Amino acid sequence: MNSNTGEAAFQSRGTFTEDAGLSTSPIPLEPYYSEAFFEQEKEKIFRRAWLLVAREEELPEPGCFVLKAIHTLDTSIIITRNPKGKVQGFYNTCSHRGSQIVTESEGRRRLFVCPYHKWSYDTDGDLKSAPDEQNFFFNKKDCGLTRVATEVWEGFVFVNMAEQPEISLDEYIAPLKEYISGVNYLGASSPIVVEADLEANWKVVVDAFLESYHIPSIHPKTIAETFSNQINPHARLLNSTPLGTHQQVSMFGNSGLKPNPNNRAEQLAAGDTGSVISAAALKDTEAFLAHPAINPTKSADWSMDVNQVFPHVQIDWGPGGFWVHHFWPLSASRTKYEVRFYVTEAQDFKQRFQQEMYVARVAEVVLEDLVNVKRTQRGIKNGGKKHIQLQDSEVGIRYSTSRIIKWVNSDTVREAIK
Amino acid sequence: MSKNLQSVLPHGFASLERFVDKWAKDTSQARMEARCTSTQEQIIEFYEAVLAVSDVAMAEIAKHPLTEMPEQIQKLAKLILALAHASIAVEVHGQPRAIGAPFPNSVRVSKGAAPFG
Numbered sequence: 001m002n003s004n005t006g007e008a009a010f011q012s013r014g015t016f017t018e019d020a021g022l023s024t025s026p027i028p029l030e031p032y033y034s035e036a037f038f039e040q041e042k043e044k045i046f047r048r049a050w051l052l053v054a055r056e057e058e059l060p061e062p063g064c065f066v067l068k069a070i071h072t073l074d075t076s077i078i079i080t081r082n083p084k085g086k087v088q089g090f091y092n093t094c095s096h097r098g099s100q101i102v103t104e105s106e107g108r109r110r111l112f113v114c115p116y117h118k119w120s121y122d123t124d125g126d127l128k129s130a131p132d133e134q135n136f137f138f139n140k141k142d143c144g145l146t147r148v149a150t151e152v153w154e155g156f157v158f159v160n161m162a163e164q165p166e167i168s169l170d171e172y173i174a175p176l177k178e179y180i181s182g183v184n185y186l187g188a189s190s191p192i193v194v195e196a197d198l199e200a201n202w203k204v205v206v207d208a209f210l211e212s213y214h215i216p217s218i219h220p221k222t223i224a225e226t227f228s229n230q231i232n233p234h235a236r237l238l239n240s241t242p243l244g245t246h247q248q249v250s251m252f253g254n255s256g257l258k259p260n261p262n263n264r265a266e267q268l269a270a271g272d273t274g275s276v277i278s279a280a281a282l283k284d285t286e287a288f289l290a291h292p293a294i295n296p297t298k299s300a301d302w303s304m305d306v307n308q309v310f311p312h313v314q315i316d317w318g319p320g321g322f323w324v325h326h327f328w329p330l331s332a333s334r335t336k337y338e339v340r341f342y343v344t345e346a347q348d349f350k351q352r353f354q355q356e357m358y359v360a361r362v363a364e365v366v367l368e369d370l371v372n373v374k375r376t377q378r379g380i381k382n383g384g385k386k387h388i389q390l391q392d393s394e395v396g397i398r399y400s401t402s403r404i405i406k407w408v409n410s411d412t413v414r415e416a417i418k
Numbered sequence: 419m420s421k422n423l424q425s426v427l428p429h430g431f432a433s434l435e436r437f438v439d440k441w442a443k444d445t446s447q448a449r450m451e452a453r454c455t456s457t458q459e460q461i462i463e464f465y466e467a468v469l470a471v472s473d474v475a476m477a478e479i480a481k482h483p484l485t486e487m488p489e490q491i492q493k494l495a496k497l498i499l500a501l502a503h504a505s506i507a508v509e510v511h512g513q514p515r516a517i518g519a520p521f522p523n524s525v526r527v528s529k530g531a532a533p534f535g
């Protein structure tokens with residue numbers, strides 16, 4: 001681990017890139033627009049890696065289910081919780097003649113009944129009944145739903161779309177697990193969800209969330225003042241930690257920031273600070289912030305950390321809690337984006353109003369990014385450039401891209417994660 | 419348009435009655451759309467009217483548990499929540515929508531916070 005501390009750190013050139021063992025040369029642009037590269041990402045990455053798709057709290061009780069789209073592979077899976085509490089994933093495809101079984105995004109049921117001819121399956125995916133069963137030639141036991149490898153780690157539900165995953169989730173996330181396990185995920189049962197369809201390669205989008213260099217120019221009115229100040233005007237990183245195929249970057253925050261007194265709605269939300277957080281919530285927050293992987297340099301000037309969970313997810317956290325980005329490649333130039341902000345359920349209306357202020361603002365930040373990534377993709381497509389330049393505080397991008405290329409070029413998953 | 423004899427807001431908030439149709443929406447997404455489809459003049463008018471009574475309104479709403487608000491209090495609460503969206507135009511952009519951003523666009527709040535998300 002290497003970190004930026006003190007004023008001097010934000011002046012001379014940093015050493016994150018070299019400390020991570022990465023080259024400092026320009027990086028190739030072709031993976032950002034090539035259709036052929038996208039096909040390889042689909043097969044070599046999304047069909048082999050463990051994919052974070054849900055939080056366990058989305059299935060609070062036995063019988064609960066969620067339908068999750070694996071957009072990149074154009075498929076959807078039903079994730080169920082059986083009577084014993086086990087979380088399992090299945091292709092949303094009937095064993096009879098292939099109809100989709102579930103069309104709702106979530107719900108609760110003991111049996112899943114196919115709409116076409118009413119075959120029914122239980123939460124373990126086993127076929128329970130088929131009308132006019134006597135007239136079939138099948139062995140009922142062979143007619144369950146097709147399983148998708150599913151594992152849960154600290155409430156995060158991962159699936160693996162390979163017929164036979166090459167490695168366990170445990171091995172896949174080992175370095176990340178060692179670094180961030182034990183985090184108390186505050187508010188995990190109540191997310192605010194914002195979605196967008198982005199006209200950009202998924203790596204253009206992922207990259208835009210791995211650096212804070214763009215924040216002063218792309219988000220000048222919404223969040224710039226949160227991420228930079230006079231000491232660190234270009235929003236350089238505080239820290240960079242490679243974690244095998246995953247990584248963490250820690251971002252600078254302007255601790256001197258005060259609500260603008262002219263912003264009367266903002267003032268109404270802030271009010272007499274301190275009184276809005278209950279003692280219990282404050283204790284939870286303190287315990288959350290004490291974790292060594294949260295603000296790892298324990299800097300007073302800290303805004304947030306980005307934990308890239310390879311390939312397409314980032315678990316972020318800041319002083320108030322955590323949120324999760326999902327970036328699903330749809331094609332070489334389109335991405336389905338979803339972010340889930342986990343908030344503790346409001347105890348009173350004041351807190352509820354604060355949350356609405358937050359929602360209203362983050363939707364604008366997402367919109368600013370939407371415009372920005374589209375412009376970037378158009379520029380890349382113009383074709384004048386073969387490479388891009390990255391500065392030291394863009395180390396997260398360099399790391400991420402080098403890992404993606406490694407996966408595409410690796411014959412085995414074990415080799416890819418090395 | 420005929421007016422109900424009974425007001426939809428609690429006693430003392432008659433000044434906000436004319437904003438109910440446009441701003442007292444059920445979801446965060448609908449409140450955001452109310453802001454995006456208004457002129458800056460309309461937004462400022464709403465913003466000022468709400469802030470003029472916001473302290474009293476907050477106190478009135480606080481008398482009721484979040485999950486058991488009477489109908490009229492709910493309407494008032496939704497108006498206050500819409501202030502958050504109006505403030506984006508007034509306190510952040512200085513215009514109804516972000517500069518240089520398309521509208522309509524694909525950004526959507528598909529699930530807000532409870533209640534009235």
Ligand code: FES
Binds near residue numbers: 094117119
């Ligand atoms: S396709 Fe499902 S019951 Fe026939």
Ligand SMILES: [Fe+2]
Binds near residue numbers: 219
């Ligand atoms: Fe951004």
